[in-house]
Amino acid sequence: MTLQLRIEGFKAFREETFELRPLTVLAGVNGAGKTSVIQALLMFSQAADQPSGYVELNGPFRLNLGTFNDILNIDSPQIRIALRDDSHDPDEEAFVFSGGETDQFASVKSVGRSGRFAMPRQAGLLQYLSAERLGPRIVQNSSALPHNLIEVGCLGEFTAQVLHERGSTSIDPKRFAPEVDPKTTYLKAHAEAWLSKLTRTVWIDTVGYRDIGSYGLKFRVDEDWVSPTNMGFGLTYALPIVVAALTAQTDGLLIVENPEAHLHPAGQSQMGHFLATMAAAGVRVLVETHSDHVLNGIRRAIGESCVLSAERAVTYYFDPSQDRPEKLEFTAAGGLSHWPSGFFDQYQIDVSALTRIRRPRRS
Structure with a gap:
């Protein structure tokens, strides 16, 4: 169309x-x-x-x-x-x-x-990611919308929350990363795989601090878990694009x-x-x-x-x-x-x- x-x-x-x-x-x-x-x-x-x-x-x-x-x-x-x-x-x-x-x-x-x-x-009908996205942050703010309406945000500021709340939900099979077993359908696995193709092999973990309205991101490379501030801008800028596309x-x-x-x-x-x-x-x-x-x-x-x-x-x-x-x-x-x-x-x-x-x- x-x-x-x-x-x-x-x-x-x-x-x-x-x-x-x-x-x-x-x-x-x-x-x-x-x-x-x-x-x-x-x-x-x-x-x-x-x-x-x-x-x-x-x-x-x-x-x-x-x-x-x-x-x-x-x-x-x-x-x-x-x-x-x-x-x-x-x-x-x-x-x-x-x-x-x-x-x-x-x-x-x-x-x-x-x-x-x-x-x-x-969620996912119209998403806009500005050129001026958020850089590496140890914690991100949370959206006040219901979980089924949350998007990554114009700056990528809610990406950690989307992954934390919806990371175990299934995505469209047409958007599966080719390296992932097709029996694995959940968002987080395919976000990790696509991000790894864009940057380096990486795993993602999230943590929710609901009492203060924040969510955290961590990346694992090799055997070490690393905060976003120690991984540079590339992963932080690319991840919201990947998550937005997979959840659209x-x-x-x-x-x-x-x-x-x-x-x-x-x-x-x-x-x-x-x-x-x-x-x-x-x-x-x-x-x-x-x-x-x-x-x-x-x-x-x-x-x-x-x-x-x-x-x-x-x-x-x-x-x-x-x-x-x-x-x-x-x-x-x-x-x-x-x-x-x-x-x-x-x-x-x-x-x-x-x-x-x-x-x-x-x-």
């Missing part, structure tokens, strides 16, 4: 449409609009889920959008964000956002088929910014492969990345491992020198339909420059 996201009057977008396939990649130059696509989608989800007639611009999903004037395109009188399901529903659901220059909220009016994309309180609802939306953060290049490639595998297993994945390794992991998942068909993924390249983002299709062999200038070509540029260096001749 392909969704069409249409954005009008929001920040840099006067009028733009994006396909949201099972796996959608946003890549390109800093400050060119990638995050704005994600923010528009999060604003839409707020409007669809809250029939209050307004959405907050600062707070939900850890967004800090400022005032309404800050997000209104200079050439537009209002903001309109719409979603349409191409395969089943020819009609779109749309919301119009308006407000005053200094308002820190936006008034919302539904102008489409209300309720089509509403996201009721159910079928057709649930997982939005991840910079999944490559703090990972070794080999881990970044494995992260791309993991996200492609999750997309093939029924999670709709929207990823914003600056890593050619993540992209190449996705390409290998399509062309080498064949876990995801090429037509189920798409990349958008954002270049401020161009009028609009450029759509790149994947090929069955894991290639791309074309390779624009500036699109993950810095390695070739640097190597070419190095090969032109001539050593001084000996006299």
